[in-house]
Amino acid sequence: MAICAFLVAGFAIAIMLILRGTENSLRxxxxxxxxxxxxxxxxxxxxxxxxxxxxxxxxVWMPESNLAKIAAIPGVAAATPQLYLSTLNNASCCSVASMxxxxxxxxxxxxxxxxxxxxxxxxxxLGEAVGGTYVFVPEGEQNIKIYGYFVTLxxxxxxTGTGLDQSMFLTFETAKDxxxxxxxxxxxxxxxxxxxxxxxxxxxxxxxxxxSISAEIIRQVPGVTPITSPNMFQAYRQQMNGLLASILxxxxxxxxxSGLMIGLVFSMAANERRRELGVLRAMGATRNFxxxxxxxxxxxxxxxxxxxxxTFTVLVIFLFRxxxxxxxxxxxxxxxxxxxxxxxxxxxxxxLVCVTLAAMIPAYRISHMEPxxxxxx
Amino acid sequence: xxxxxxxxxxxxxxxxxxxxxxxxxxxxxxxxxxxGKTVPMKCHWSGxxxxxxxxxxxxxxxxFLVNNNRMVFRNLSILGMILGIIIILIPTNLIGVCANxxxxxxxxxxxxxxxxxxxxxxxxxxxxxxxFKKQDQPV
Numbered sequence: 001m002a003i004c005a006f007l008v009a010g011f012a013i014a015i016m017l018i019l020r021g022t023e024n025s026l027r028x029x030x031x032x033x034x035x036x037x038x039x040x041x042x043x044x045x046x047x048x049x050x051x052x053x054x055x056x057x058x059x060v061w062m063p064e065s066n067l068a069k070i071a072a073i074p075g076v077a078a079a080t081p082q083l084y085l086s087t088l089n090n091a092s093c094c095s096v097a098s099m100x101x102x103x104x105x106x107x108x109x110x111x112x113x114x115x116x117x118x119x120x121x122x123x124x125x126l127g128e129a130v131g132g133t134y135v136f137v138p139e140g141e142q143n144i145k146i147y148g149y150f151v152t153l154x155x156x157x158x159x160t161g162t163g164l165d166q167s168m169f170l171t172f173e174t175a176k177d178x179x180x181x182x183x184x185x186x187x188x189x190x191x192x193x194x195x196x197x198x199x200x201x202x203x204x205x206x207x208x209x210x211x212s213i214s215a216e217i218i219r220q221v222p223g224v225t226p227i228t229s230p231n232m233f234q235a236y237r238q239q240m241n242g243l244l245a246s247i248l249x250x251x252x253x254x255x256x257x258s259g260l261m262i263g264l265v266f267s268m269a270a271n272e273r274r275r276e277l278g279v280l281r282a283m284g285a286t287r288n289f290x291x292x293x294x295x296x297x298x299x300x301x302x303x304x305x306x307x308x309x310x311t312f313t314v315l316v317i318f319l320f321r322x323x324x325x326x327x328x329x330x331x332x333x334x335x336x337x338x339x340x341x342x343x344x345x346x347x348x349x350x351x352l353v354c355v356t357l358a359a360m361i362p363a364y365r366i367s368h369m370e371p372x373x374x375x376x377x
Numbered sequence: 378x379x380x381x382x383x384x385x386x387x388x389x390x391x392x393x394x395x396x397x398x399x400x401x402x403x404x405x406x407x408x409x410x411x412x413g414k415t416v417p418m419k420c421h422w423s424g425x426x427x428x429x430x431x432x433x434x435x436x437x438x439x440x441f442l443v444n445n446n447r448m449v450f451r452n453l454s455i456l457g458m459i460l461g462i463i464i465i466l467i468p469t470n471l472i473g474v475c476a477n478x479x480x481x482x483x484x485x486x487x488x489x490x491x492x493x494x495x496x497x498x499x500x501x502x503x504x505x506x507x508x509f510k511k512q513d514q515p516v
Contacts, residue, residue: 134477134478136476136477166478166479315492315495316492319487319488319491319492320484320485320488322478322479322483322484323484323485323488326479326484
């Protein structure tokens with residue numbers, strides 16, 4: 001019975017943790033991007049979302065002139081361009097293989113500069129960069145080598161559970177300097193097409209409707225797709241919803257099967273003690289007392305099994321979070337302790353309810369048996 | 378107590394064998410020096426150290442199986458807890474694994490060893506608790 005509670009509670013908490021962890025991660029990534037609308041070249045939405053969420057590098061381009069057109073739309077408070085680049089794979093001129101690089105314009109940026117100001121007290125200079133939480137300088141080296149160019153890592157951003165954790169942020173000036181020197185320093189040159197940018201981050205004036213500005217961007221700037229903040233990572237959210245439906249089905253089946261199993265095991269265990277329970281009744285114990293004792297026993301077993309299942313599952317998910325993230329292809333970040341406690345309570349409650357309900361029928365049957373009959377058989 | 382012995386033997390085998398298939402060397406990765414020679418990454422040395430801890434843990438599991446003395450169980454349990462802590466400390470603090478979270482040693486080997494270490498500590502703690510419980514009954 002405790003094993004069934006272990007499974008029910010463990011499975012429930014695993015589902016809640018993974019779904020919450022993914023949602024948490026998507027929200028943090030959205031906050032980190034800090035834009036109300038992201039404008040990307042038409043047809044590249046999924047590519048850009050995958051790059052930002054999973055850190056798979058992508059290179060998409062659109063004319064730089066789009067920036068001025070977008071900035072001129074009434075209701076747009078600020079617009080800043082970004083370049084999406086990547087390091088080379090398995091090349092000695094790059095310390096880190098296939099890393100997603102985001103170059104920003106410090107003059108117009110509103111997403112990364114404010115964070116830098118609060119962390120290192122100033123913006124980035126030429127040859128400097130900030131990295132996601134998993135970006136580090138290789139052992140025995142002073143800097144990170146990108147296309148043979150030495151970049152100094154100034155700080156690391158807090159974890160988001162997304163590809164941003166494995167991405168590096170640098171200024172336009174640094175990116176263009178790397179591109180200029182790469183033909184001499186690297187195995188392959190870094191190519192940034194003339195007058196091109198990868199995306200435009202848009203911040204809206206207060207009270208402006210993002211949907212109307214999106215429609216205006218589509219009307220005035222051909223060849224681009226605006227993604228409003230609530231719709232960001234929509235493809236992932238839809239995938240998650242699809243997964244949620246299947247997972248809920250499996251959880252339902254597990255609950256029913258566990259309920260049946262618990263009922264059967266409890267019925268057998270109670271039958272074994274029929275004589276003892278009969279003696280108890282003959283000595284004056286009420287039916288209600290016997291019923292409550294049996295249900296209390298089931299509840300204690302459920303709590304023990306549930307707690308063990310939850311502890312084990314939380315531990316396994318915490319330890320294997322990177323493997324889970326890579327295997328499922330979803331971003332993942334553990335929820336904060338308060339939310340985790342609520343989820344643990346829900347999992348425990350589910351195990352308790354499932355076990356108590358399943359034990360109810362056999363407990364009721366045994367407790368309502370005539371003492372003489374129970375003792376004789 | 379016999380069950381705890383069996384659990385410790387299984388865990389010692391996992392601790393000894395898992396690093397052989399989940400360190401970077403098992404995936405053909407190594408540090409290339411300036412002179413072209415290759416040396417194993419530090420996750421490999423963590424694996425070797427874990428093997429050295431797994432051997433006494435295996436023996437400890439067998440001693441759990443063949444002994445009946447309460448005091449021996451108590452001492453073995455304390456030793457098991459210490460070995461469990463060492464199993465956790467090797468890939469986290471003492472030697473470590475590669476820093477890149479995408480590498481197999483970081484995403485698979487380290488979590489397996491930490492989990493095994495925790496289970497060894499838990500199993501040994503249960504053994505210690507049982508050795509104090511019901512003094513008048515055989516364990």
